[in-house]
Amino acid sequence: xxxxxxxxxxxxxxxxxxxxxxxxxxxxxxxxxxxxxxxxxxxxxxxxxxxxxxxxxxxxxxxxxxxxxxxxxxxxxxxxxxxxxxxxxxxxxxxxxxxxxxxxxxxxxxxxxxxxxxxxxxxxxxxxxxxxxxxxxxxxxxxxxxxxxxxxxxxxxxxxxxxxxxxxxxxxxxxxxxxxxxxxxxxxxxxxxxxxxxxxxxxxxxxxxxxxxxxxxxxxxxxxxxxxxxxxxxxxxxxxxxxxxxxxxxxxxxxxxxxxx
Amino acid sequence: xxxxxxxxxxxxxxxxxxxxxxxxxxxxxxxxxxxxxxxxxxxxxxxxxxxxxxxxxxxxxxxxxxxxxxxxxxxxxxxxxxxxxxxxxxxxxxxxxxxxxxxxxxxxxxxxxxxxxxxxxxxxxxxxxxxxxxxxxxxxxxxxxxxxxxxxxxxxxxxxxxxxxxxxxxxxxxxxxxxxxxxxxxxxxxxxxxxxxxxxxxxxxxxxxxxxxxxxxxxxxxxxxxxxxxxxxxxxxxxxxxxxxxxxxxxxxxxxxxxxxxxxxxxxxxxxxxxxxxxxxxxxxxxxxxxxxxxxxxxxxxxxxxxxxxxxxxxxxxxxxxxxxxxxxxxxxxxxxxxxxxxxxxxxxxxxxxxxxxxxxxxxxxxxxxxxxxxxxxxxxxxxxxxxxxxxxxxxxxxxxxxxxxxxxxxxxxxxxxxxxxxxxxxxxxxxxxxxxxxxxxxxxxxxxxxxxxxxxxxxxxxxxxxxxxxxxxxxxxxxxxxxxxxxxxxxxxxxxxxxxxxxxxxxxxxxxxxxxxxxxxxxxxxxxxxxxxxxxxxxxxxxxxxxxxxxxxxxxx
Numbered sequence: 045x046x047x048x049x050x051x052x053x054x055x056x057x058x059x060x061x062x063x064x065x066x067x068x069x070x071x072x073x074x075x076x077x078x079x080x081x082x083x084x085x086x087x088x089x090x091x092x093x094x095x096x097x098x099x100x101x102x103x104x105x106x107x108x109x110x111x112x113x114x115x116x117x118x119x120x121x122x123x124x125x126x127x128x129x130x131x132x133x134x135x136x137x138x139x140x141x142x143x144x145x146x147x148x149x150x151x152x153x154x155x156x157x158x159x160x161x162x163x164x165x166x167x168x169x170x171x172x173x174x175x176x177x178x179x180x181x182x183x184x185x186x187x188x189x190x191x192x193x194x195x196x197x198x199x200x201x202x203x204x205x206x207x208x209x210x211x212x213x214x215x216x217x218x219x220x221x222x223x224x225x226x227x228x229x230x231x232x233x234x235x236x237x238x239x240x241x242x243x244x245x246x247x248x249x250x251x252x253x254x255x256x257x258x259x260x261x262x263x264x265x266x267x268x269x270x271x272x273x274x275x276x277x278x279x280x281x282x283x284x285x286x287x288x289x290x291x292x293x294x295x296x297x298x299x300x301x302x303x304x305x
Numbered sequence: 306x307x308x309x310x311x312x313x314x315x316x317x318x319x320x321x322x323x324x325x326x327x328x329x330x331x332x333x334x335x336x337x338x339x340x341x342x343x344x345x346x347x348x349x350x351x352x353x354x355x356x357x358x359x360x361x362x363x364x365x366x367x368x369x370x371x372x373x374x375x376x377x378x379x380x381x382x383x384x385x386x387x388x389x390x391x392x393x394x395x396x397x398x399x400x401x402x403x404x405x406x407x408x409x410x411x412x413x414x415x416x417x418x419x420x421x422x423x424x425x426x427x428x429x430x431x432x433x434x435x436x437x438x439x440x441x442x443x444x445x446x447x448x449x450x451x452x453x454x455x456x457x458x459x460x461x462x463x464x465x466x467x468x469x470x471x472x473x474x475x476x477x478x479x480x481x482x483x484x485x486x487x488x489x490x491x492x493x494x495x496x497x498x499x500x501x502x503x504x505x506x507x508x509x510x511x512x513x514x515x516x517x518x519x520x521x522x523x524x525x526x527x528x529x530x531x532x533x534x535x536x537x538x539x540x541x542x543x544x545x546x547x548x549x550x551x552x553x554x555x556x557x558x559x560x561x562x563x564x565x566x567x568x569x570x571x572x573x574x575x576x577x578x579x580x581x582x583x584x585x586x587x588x589x590x591x592x593x594x595x596x597x598x599x600x601x602x603x604x605x606x607x608x609x610x611x612x613x614x615x616x617x618x619x620x621x622x623x624x625x626x627x628x629x630x631x632x633x634x635x636x637x638x639x640x641x642x643x644x645x646x647x648x649x650x651x652x653x654x655x656x657x658x659x660x661x662x663x664x665x666x667x668x669x670x671x672x673x674x675x676x677x678x679x680x681x682x683x684x685x686x687x688x689x690x691x692x693x694x695x696x697x698x699x700x701x702x703x704x705x706x707x708x709x710x711x712x713x714x715x716x717x718x719x720x721x722x723x724x725x726x727x728x729x730x731x732x733x734x735x736x737x738x739x740x741x742x743x744x745x746x747x748x749x750x751x752x753x754x755x756x757x758x759x760x761x762x763x764x765x766x767x768x769x770x771x772x773x774x775x776x777x778x779x780x781x782x783x784x785x786x787x788x789x790x791x792x793x794x795x796x797x798x799x800x801x802x803x804x805x806x807x808x809x810x811x812x813x814x815x816x817x818x819x820x821x822x823x824x825x826x827x828x829x830x831x832x833x834x835x836x837x838x839x840x841x842x843x844x845x846x847x848x849x850x851x852x853x854x855x856x857x858x859x860x861x862x863x
């Protein structure tokens with residue numbers, strides 16, 4: 045390897061393909077996430093965002109193509125490279141029979157976080173996300189938002205270098221959502237790279253340095269919001285208008301009329 | 306390289322999943338929510354069984370020397386088969402309780418994205434399975450401790466103890482292999498089979514479970530081997546029996562041969578574990594698939610295609626029945642429940658067709674008591690009815706909230722659930738009845754009697770299972786969902802078995818006292834008492850189930 049890991053992008057997806065039977069979920073994606081960058085992955089339901097994220101995390105194997113983490117192939121050293129990643133899934137399937145604290149402690153142990161450091165970090169996060177007082181309750185009794193907070197703490201407890209957030213703000217109360225957004229920005233300034241998927245385009249617009257719009261398994265466009273506006277020929281418009289135009293779903297008015305008949 | 310700390314942490318988490326089922330609340334404070342409780346149960350079970358074993362020795366000492374020697378021989382034979390029996394038990398329990406991870410969970414389980422190697426996960430999961438079922442060898446070893454010491458087999462008993470631990474571990478590893486195989490089946494079939502995917506997946510899953518059940522069923526293997534040659538001469542080629550050969554060698558004082566078979570058992574166990582790691586690595590998680598069931602245009606039916614309404618079910622109940630039947634056939638986590646009657650029936654069929662003593666003629670001409678032939682009918686129909694009905698409420702999982710928010714009555718839900726369980730359990734019971742009747746060729750009167758008892762047992766068990774399922778539902782979605790609270794399962798199985806024995810008592814007594822024709826006239830009326838008992842059990846269970854379903858409605862509707 046000629047390039048040093050520091051100069052390599054945090055994530056690089058090279059010509060990734062993935063099919064489920066006849067359905068081509070991801071078709072030849074090329075994507076780069078630089079150090080300290082927040083990349084928003086946008087797209088309608090079923091566009092391949094979650095599949096892409098799962099391939100980044102090694103949960104799914106691409107049919108072809110390669111995922112590189114800091115220049116190293118994910119397929120060659122999955123366990124070591126996974127230690128650099130943190131992940132908040134769209135719908136966290138946590139071990140509901142564990143308490144919130146037990147789950148976070150388990151995840152921290154898997155990442156090899158030393159106990160002393162673990163205690164301090166977990167306490168900070170628990171307090172910050174207002175989970176203190178509920179830490180010894182079984183996760184099965186948590187609300188959706190509380191589960192999401194546990195998933196977020198679990199993703200951050202080992203100080204990952206790359207964060208993969210799949211609809212991470214789902215179910216969070218306004219204070220916690222704001223806190224997580226600010227935390228994401230702060231982490232990015234500290235050099236953490238963040239791959240962020242959301243359906244709330246205002247969040248993407250305010251949070252992301254770069255945005256990639258996915259549609260039917262391919263990336264339609266990638267760049268800053270200003271660059272995307274230019275590409276769409278909609279200067280001065282919102283990201284929502286750009287998104288709807290690019291994904292061909294700007295027939296909203298007609299559909300609403302049809303449904304309200 | 307596997308790290309012990311990680312393996313221990315994962316094993317603890319998986320063991321906790323076997324214990325914690327409360328809907329919410331604090332985890333601390335209760336010993337019953339800590340995996341250590343399993344060790345306590347093992348210890349208590351061992352001690353209780355050791356006391357029983359001690360009492361047995363007392364009884365043996367009162368017997369005449371000739372009979373005492375027979376008991377000693379029986380004990381020695383028992384010790385020989387303990388290590389071979391344990392993997393079979395773990396595999397059966399594994400099929401029932403360990404393979405219920407849904408595709409959604411299996412593919413998005415936290416361990417998939419955590420930095421955990423396949424070997425670490427498989428070893429941890431195997432240890433957790435072994436720990437969960439350690440009560441089985443604990444009981445057997447407790448029971449055999451004192452008789453073994455008293456009869457001079459103390460050293461062999463220690464060897465049985467060690468081999469039982471090894472067998473327990475490789476039994477757990479076989480379950481892991483089965484889990485990965487089912488993942489693979491699911492992925493391949495769903496990818497390629499299109500419309501027939503669901504039926505094909507059911508068939509292949511049953512096939513996979515069946516093959517593994519047969520490969521590791523030592524009774525079947527001995528039957529198979531004895532068809533061709535002397536079982537003991539051929540056993541050295543069957544790794545499943547190596548542990549038994551080690552014990553056998555120890556019993557006759559051949560320490561060298563015992564050590565060789567002991568070592569071979571260790572190698573075999575390591576091999577199974579290695580295979581489990583390999584298949585887990587290859588089929589780490591099932592790939593989620595989209596399955597198009599029908600391409601036809603949406604056309605709501607005005608009448609049920611299967612004439613369910615003719616059976617007294619209203620349109621709402623028919624809709625609920627169809628939903629549950631589709632769920633049973635389509636949900637991966639319910640497939641093993643669906644496969645139980647097929648597996649039990651086919652294993653039994655293979656055993657009686659391979660075993661000359663069992664298939665050699667009518668029950669009267671064989672040495673086997675007639676009642677043995679009825680056991681599969683009672684067990685397949687009854688036990689399956691009990692299990693399938695007990696999960697009928699818990700399997701709704703998160704959708705339960707939606708179901709109970711619909712404009713339904715408790716009575717409608719109960720009738721629909723009962724109908725589905727009865728339909729499947731009766732199908733299983735009648736299938737086995739037909740097989741057994743074809744093999745044993747009883748008189749029409751005996752066949753009719755057997756049929757009535759089978760129907761009575763199956764109906765009762767379904768009603769009991771439904772009541773317990775409604776009283777102790779476990780709606781939680783987790784990597785290995787359980788659908789019924791463990792306490793509920795234990796009490797339900799005890800009650801279900803007791804009811805089964807009481808209902809079948811006239812048949813058991815009739816068989817046991819067949820040598821005394823004078824008693825037969827007194828036994829015949831007992832069938833009527835048994836049927837009256839069955840009607841009472843059905844009525845009471847139905848009424849209890851109805852009350853519990855009403856409580857579920859109150860709970861969900863707040």
